[in-house]
Every structure is written in structure tokens, then in C-alpha cells.
Amino acid sequence: MSAPPFQPGDRVRLVDASPAPGSKRRPAHPMDRDLIVARISGDSVEVRGVPGFWRAAVREGLMARGVSFPLLSAHRVSPDDDEDFYPTPPWAARAGGERILALDPRARSAWEPACGAGHMVHGLTDYFAVVHASDAWPYDGNRILDFTGPADGAPRADWIVTNPPFNQAEAFIRLGWERARRGLALLMKISALESVGRHGLLTCDCPLTMVMPFAERVPMHKGRWEPEGSTAAFYAWFVWLKPALRPERFMARTPDGGRVAGTWPIPPKTRDRLTRPDDAGRFGVGSRP
Incomplete structure (x- = not known):
């Protein structure tokens, strides 16, 4: 045969x-x-x-x-077949890495399970000694692994950090919360806070620790990264600390004595501060002036 x-x-x-x-x-x-x-x-x-x-x-x-x-x-x-390929600007990944280390200085490793062509991984390597890269689609040497599938052979990391496919956000929250050793950070539209059904997920099942909205826009385009692109979408880092890290320290207290996710905005000029000279050239796009 x-x-x-x-x-x-x-x-x-x-x-x-x-x-x-x-x-x-x-x-x-x-x-x-x-x-x-x-x-x-x-x-x-x-x-x-x-x-x-x-x-x-x-x-x-x-x-x-x-x-x-x-x-x-x-x-x-090819990447053109992946309907969920919206590359993350490396500077936005660095903003997430910076905030993760501020909350958890002992974090040493990260797993990017929807890595695409590596834009997020490129930014995270500035903050983690080890960054595992996988995706359900083959790009440039990444490990082929469907994050929503069986966990057999999946990397083990302190943090799971990614920009999840929009229609799989809830699965990524649940599985990321379960599989990460120390914490989970997802870059999503602020509208991820909406919906009655998701309320229980974010407050009870997987209690959200902090929301970190960008003051600047984070442009993402299907199938490509445009350093000078624009968007009307409003993005934020959503961060979950595992119970051992005492996440309540960073959460907000409600009048009835409860705890809800705290807010820590990412200020203007973060894009300029965290953009590296080699970012655009690495991914075959024009450099910023």
C-alpha cells in the first residue's frame, strides 16, 4: 500500500x-x-x-x-486560508509582556497558542526567557497544534498569552485558565466584556483579574500587518492571575464587599515607546518614519 x-x-x-x-x-x-x-x-x-x-x-x-x-x-x-489571521503589532504584544511582568515578576515562560506568522511571539521574546509558539495552521516553522483540541503534548508555560480567534474567545478563556501555570493574558476587543452569557464566565468560572485598555488604537488587518494602519476597534489586554498569585490584590472592591476586575489603562505613546527598528523589516512591511 x-x-x-x-x-x-x-x-x-x-x-x-x-x-x-x-x-x-x-x-x-x-x-x-x-x-x-x-x-x-x-x-x-x-x-x-x-x-x-x-x-x-x-x-x-x-x-x-x-x-x-x-x-x-x-x-x-497558506495564511490566506486562515480566516482568523489578524497579526498583532509587536508593540502591542510588548505592552502585554510589560504588564504581565509588572503583575508577576517571577514569570519566565509563555505559550502563544495562536501564533500565526509570529508577530506576537516577536514582541514577547523581550519579556520571557522561553516563548512556545503554536497554531492550528502551519506558518513559518511553528508547531501545529489546535489549542481547542486535546491537550496531549501541549507546552507547559507560566503564562498563556495570545490574540485569540474572535469566535473561539470563550474556549480560549476556559482552556487557558485551566492550562496556564501562573496566568492568562488575551488581547481582545473591549466588547468581549459584553453579553449576558459571558458575564458568568468572567466573574465566576474564570474570574478576570484586570482589564488593560489601550488609549491608542491597535490596528489589525486580515492577513497582514500594516504599521501605519488604522482601526475603529478598541482593544485591551484581559488578564487572569491564577489563585496562587493572589489576584484579589489587583482587583477592584465593590460597595457590597465583593471583587471585580480592576482597570489599568495602557497610556498614549506606548506605540512609539515599544516599537523596535527591526519590527517592520522582520515581517516584510515598510518601516515607520
Whole structure:
């Protein structure tokens, strides 16, 4: 049996091989979606992005619970395929790293689990001795790992620091809170504070320690970083300290004696102060004057 003609990082689509009764069309199925080739061993292909109970090796089609799914197509993934790739300006990453060390001077390692092309990682390396970089998509040498999937083999770090995909923010909060040793920091739009459903998550399930809104705009654009770009969006660092670090020290007290997230604004001119001369050139864009 010959090895499948795919490489790690290729995207494959699998569909149910059995037609519906009386129909030549294949029925809809949970597996009818794009998956990522993670590893090739002999004549097997292991894919990511599959719910846990469907995980299996691909051998001339995927065998899972007795149902066969043939591989229909595959193509090399590029950043253009990632709908959630909005690079973080390195200066904004440094602002987060600076604040994390102010709250937790003993922090030594960080994990960026949605690293993209490495913009956030580039900024965080100024503040952490070790920065692990992974993403559900292959970019430039990053580890391929779906943060919302099984934790097997995932890095262990003091802090998890990232700009999460917007539609997976709640999953990143819950999993980050669970997996980080010392704390979690997410760069998100301030609107992440909204919604009745999220209120319990941020106040009870995973109590938010501090919100650090940027006084300046943090421009993010799909698929690219524009150093001189602009945006109407309002971003902030959302920070959670694990209980061992006594997060209540940094939280605000309410009139009834309770605790809620404190606020620590990131002041104007942070962009100028934390932009490095090599930032733009490193990512192939024009330098700031």
C-alpha cells in the first residue's frame, strides 16, 4: 500500500462515502469539513480538527466507527486560508509582556497558542526567557497544534498569552485558565466584556483579574500587518492571575464587599515607546518614519 500523496499542513476534505437511500448524493455528515494533515506514518495520515471520538488514522479513506470517508481533495494551506489571521503589532504584544511582568515578576515562560506568522511571539521574546509558539495552521516553522483540541503534548508555560480567534474567545478563556501555570493574558476587543452569557464566565468560572485598555488604537488587518494602519476597534489586554498569585490584590472592591476586575489603562505613546527598528523589516512591511 503506497503512502497518501499529502504532506503535513495540507488541508483535506472528507465526506461520507455512503449515499442516502434512494439518492445518488452523499448525505451531510459532521466530517464534511476541512481538516489538517498533522502527521504521516507509512501508509497512514493523521488529521487534526476532528472531534475526539472521530479521531483515527487515514488509510485509503478515514475509518471511524465503521464508516469510511474517502479523501476528496487536498491543497497546501497558506495564511490566506486562515480566516482568523489578524497579526498583532509587536508593540502591542510588548505592552502585554510589560504588564504581565509588572503583575508577576517571577514569570519566565509563555505559550502563544495562536501564533500565526509570529508577530506576537516577536514582541514577547523581550519579556520571557522561553516563548512556545503554536497554531492550528502551519506558518513559518511553528508547531501545529489546535489549542481547542486535546491537550496531549501541549507546552507547559507560566503564562498563556495570545490574540485569540474572535469566535473561539470563550474556549480560549476556559482552556487557558485551566492550562496556564501562573496566568492568562488575551488581547481582545473591549466588547468581549459584553453579553449576558459571558458575564458568568468572567466573574465566576474564570474570574478576570484586570482589564488593560489601550488609549491608542491597535490596528489589525486580515492577513497582514500594516504599521501605519488604522482601526475603529478598541482593544485591551484581559488578564487572569491564577489563585496562587493572589489576584484579589489587583482587583477592584465593590460597595457590597465583593471583587471585580480592576482597570489599568495602557497610556498614549506606548506605540512609539515599544516599537523596535527591526519590527517592520522582520515581517516584510515598510518601516515607520
